[in-house]
Amino acid sequence: MKLHITNGDCTGEMLNDSPHITGEVLCWRDLLHDGPVQSLPYDTYVSTRTTYLMALLERGEYSGDINEQAIMADFMARKEVLDRIAQYDEVVLWFEHDLYDQLQLIEICHRLLASDVALPPLSLICINHHPEVPFFHGLGNLTLEMMNDLFHQRTSLSRAQVDRAASLWPLLTAPSPEPLAVMAQKEIPGWPFMADALRRFCLEYPSLETGLTLTQTYLLLTLLKAPDELPALAHHLTGAEQSGRLPGGVSAEQRYYEILTGPARFKRIFHHLQALEVAPFMGDLSVRYELNRLLHAATPYIAKRLVNNEAVYSLTTAGAEALQMRRQWQSVNTMDLWRGGVHITSDQCWLWDQRNACFCIET
Incomplete structure (x- = not known):
């Protein structure tokens, strides 16, 4: 067998x-x-x-x-x-x-x-x-x-x-x-x-420039600017329409433009993140987890409000400053995450230096 x-x-x-x-x-x-x-x-x-x-x-x-x-x-x-x-x-x-x-x-x-x-x-x-x-x-x-x-x-x-x-x-x-x-x-x-x-x-370690992981940076970018197109989402919705998995009376094209041009709800953020990744590896649960890390920090980088009982996300001033490399996460928030066997804390903060392809540590 x-x-x-x-x-x-x-x-x-x-x-x-x-x-x-x-x-x-x-x-x-x-x-x-x-x-x-x-x-x-x-x-x-x-x-x-x-x-x-x-x-x-x-x-x-x-x-x-x-x-x-x-x-x-x-x-x-x-x-x-x-x-x-x-x-x-x-x-x-x-x-x-x-x-x-x-x-x-x-x-x-x-x-x-x-x-x-x-x-x-x-x-x-x-x-x-x-x-x-x-x-x-x-x-x-x-x-x-x-x-x-x-x-x-x-x-x-x-x-x-x-x-x-x-x-x-x-x-x-x-x-x-x-x-x-x-x-x-x-x-x-x-x-x-x-x-x-x-x-x-x-790149999933905090970066030397901002203290953000690449995923966190991508999530902030999805809130900075709406995507011009999401072809993978369009393809997925067309398949859903052909197999009868869309709600009655809603076409794939209609649903696509609702997601693409509407407020930054989770579905748009998720598909935009997938488009930014060369090799997408996170499911929706992990993406929500990462969003909540940014949302519930002492100095939040994103904000959330309910519109028609559905979460809509936006950048905070701190999040916008981070994308401009004017703010470092560890200067305003606690650092506490694991990557493999490495515990990254505010007292022992491993940072990824992308320019030199190496790690450095702040203590």
Whole structure:
């Protein structure tokens, strides 16, 4: 039996629905670009990640039924599958090119080697585009037929490739970001998208100029100026109209211009952020979380008001000054966030110097 490891539920559901791709599916549900990712005994690691993910759900205004017990159970079920990895005749990894997925691949390779059992043959499916998908954001954009074609095109993953990805885990979980920054400047053999992802990860540290991450800067830019166009959104809405998923009487074109030219509501901000990113990696929950970081700071960089019971966002004076590089976050707000094993605080503030491609620290 084959084991398919995927980047989340959407791809996992598609694999389970496929009549041609058989085997067990393991969805790797974690966003390793934020929150503590440390080298810890597994039970402690699970507890730390669970605490962070619960905070993400709360601050990201999650309205579903996931709770702490469910998150911990998912981590333990993942370990149970890897503990019996030798029973599978092949393990197939289904991933994409973006930061979210590439960090997951690092952890998966680390966990596979840490299982201390003989590994079955490993295969990899990892793409950054598809010729039949105009706006590729992930495997979830594909059809079952496309997924089946990818399965037949999978490539073998060598032990050297697994070792190379796993060797990045100690750098990701280290209390200093400097070794990872050095690695990000190199191409990583066998992993064509990894270096770009690590360089993007460096940009999720506060910048030397403003103390803002690149995501935070992009969010402020979405509020500074409305987008001229959002072609990926137009394409998505056209597909929704054709499949009958739009409310009755609303055309794709009408809905598109409502979002594009209307107030800065969440949907417009989200799609504008996706357009600014070279390789989008954040889902709506993470984007809401980042918006709320800017909104609820001691000196807020954005403001929110309700219009027809829906949130509309705008820049504050402080946010506008930050975009002009006239204000640094850490001069007016507390710095407290994690990137991998690095705890960035007001007392030990790691900053990314993009011009020199290196980190510096303020204490």
